[in-house]
Amino acid sequence: PKIARSVEKFFKDYKVMELLRRCGLRKSEGIPLWSILSYIFSNVFPDRSMYMQQKYGKCTAGFSKNTYYRFMQNPHTNWLRFTILLAERIVNGHLKDLTSDQRADCFVFDDSPYSRTGYKKTELVAKVFDHVSMTYKKGFRMMTMGWTDGSSFVPIASSLLSSKNDQNVIGTTKKIDKRTIAAKRRIMAQSKGTDV
Incomplete structure (x- = not known):
């Protein structure tokens, strides 16, 4: 929770969502971009991948691994x-x-x-x-x-x-x-x- 709050503050201070839209990241429906991005950025600090979190039943993401991988493999995001x-x-x-x-x-x-x-x-x-x-x-x-x-x-x-x-x-x-x-x-x- 403390890491997630720091990531959220960083996103707001540096207007990260605005930058991502300028770089071609779009999502029209489903899980909000904010949720996916804050999960990905917060995941860097505990040094655990989504795969390992799911394997040990400690995954805090509110979305499926398919959503995560589709987001990461989007060929249109610069x-x-x-x-x-x-x-x-x-x-x-x-x-x-x-x-x-x-x-x-x-x-x-x-x-x-x-x-x-x-x-x-x-x-x-x-x-x-x-x-x-x-x-x-x-x-x-x-x-x-x-x-x-x-x-x-x-x-x-x-x-x-x-x-x-x-x-x-x-x-x-x-x-x-x-x-x-x-x-x-x-x-x-x-x-x-x-x-x-």
């Missing part, structure tokens, strides 16, 4: 745009006022390996080069962009990168309507990191 807009609101609306004008702030880019052990059914998983161990690993490269003022760090955007070379892609691929956001993300996943 989650990348959402994280960018939300980070902009947090930085400009809250953190900039706490930072001295003399302190330099900057963008940080990180390209870390994200290994995937159960990769056979994971879409676009590839053999990617890990510059730390100097070996190829099965998984993705996680390209992350963030903002920092030296004290605070706010993640702005992230993208899982596969391989541009089809011979290195070992995961499955799906045919998706090229006009959707989901298809554009798949194209981005197979682009060069510097382009992304």
